[in-house]
Amino acid sequence: MDLDFSKSDGLVAAVVQDYHSGRVLMVGYMNSEAFRHTVETRFATFYSRSRQKLWVKGETSGHRLAVKEISTDCDQDAVLLRVEPAGPGVCHNGYVSCFYRRLEDGQWVESEPRAYDPAAVYGSQA
Amino acid sequence: MDLDFSKSDGLVAAVVQDYHSGRVLMVGYMNSEAFRHTVETRFATFYSRSRQKLWVKGETSGHRLAVKEISTDCDQDAVLLRVEPAGPGVCHNGYVSCFYRRLEDGQWVESEPRAYDPAAVYGSQA
Numbered sequence: 001m002d003l004d005f006s007k008s009d010g011l012v013a014a015v016v017q018d019y020h021s022g023r024v025l026m027v028g029y030m031n032s033e034a035f036r037h038t039v040e041t042r043f044a045t046f047y048s049r050s051r052q053k054l055w056v057k058g059e060t061s062g063h064r065l066a067v068k069e070i071s072t073d074c075d076q077d078a079v080l081l082r083v084e085p086a087g088p089g090v091c092h093n094g095y096v097s098c099f100y101r102r103l104e105d106g107q108w109v110e111s112e113p114r115a116y117d118p119a120a121v122y123g124s125q126a
Numbered sequence: 127m128d129l130d131f132s133k134s135d136g137l138v139a140a141v142v143q144d145y146h147s148g149r150v151l152m153v154g155y156m157n158s159e160a161f162r163h164t165v166e167t168r169f170a171t172f173y174s175r176s177r178q179k180l181w182v183k184g185e186t187s188g189h190r191l192a193v194k195e196i197s198t199d200c201d202q203d204a205v206l207l208r209v210e211p212a213g214p215g216v217c218h219n220g221y222v223s224c225f226y227r228r229l230e231d232g233q234w235v236e237s238e239p240r241a242y243d244p245a246a247v248y249g250s251q252a
Binding site for chain 1: 127133134139141143148149150152153165175195196197198199200202204206217218219221224225226227228229232233234237
């Protein structure tokens with residue numbers, strides 16, 4: 001189950017897709033440890049580029065991502081996780097998907113309402 | 127329509143999803159020029175990290191990706207393109223999607239047949 005971690009400083013891109021709706025929910029990054037942790041626990045685990053450490057998605061919010069299927073691409077520098085998300089939304093801003101803004105006439109426009117109140121989940125600093 | 131190109135050496139990840147089937151087809155990378163070119167032409171254009179230049183997906187094969195919708199994520203360091211692909215497959219190895227291998231019992235296993243013969247499209251070196 002080798003992956004090519006050499007192209008992006010030891011990381012591969014990880015696309016997260018809802019197993020049932022097919023919606024793309026987020027993009028994270030994994031180092032080899034995060035990938036192994038994901039495979040072993042079946043909960044999506046990423047490497048935070050800003051905090052420079054492993055994070056199990058949902059460790060704060062409880063909105064964990066149960067991994068149903070893992071695929072890799074032709075050059076093995078990206079993975080696709082098809083998941084069942086716990087909780088009302090994956091995005092820490094309160095939306096079902098992190099991709100909640102659409103390009104319309106050169107502007108990013110919110111294309112859906114919030115699914116939950118992030119302040120109630122993450123506290124007022126969210 | 128700003129994006130954050132600062133986190134990955136001037137690039138953002140670009141997830142390509144089939145507009146009709148919802149299938150995730152590939153992950154590419156865009157610099158600001160590739161993103162602008164995509165928005166202006168409505169055909170997916172990436173920055174090749176290995177060749178270090180812009181490439182319009184399908185310029186060799188004719189399998190271009192007509193962009194129907196562009197979204198960005200919460201921290202604006204990734205984009206999602208929903209596309210109508212021309213041709214039988216997006217992957218240069220002959221598959222509908224680059225994500226044609228699934229992890230099963232610790233091994234990457236091809237999970238679908240080829241959709242076309244890559245040698246007929248790209249020549250025998252493909």
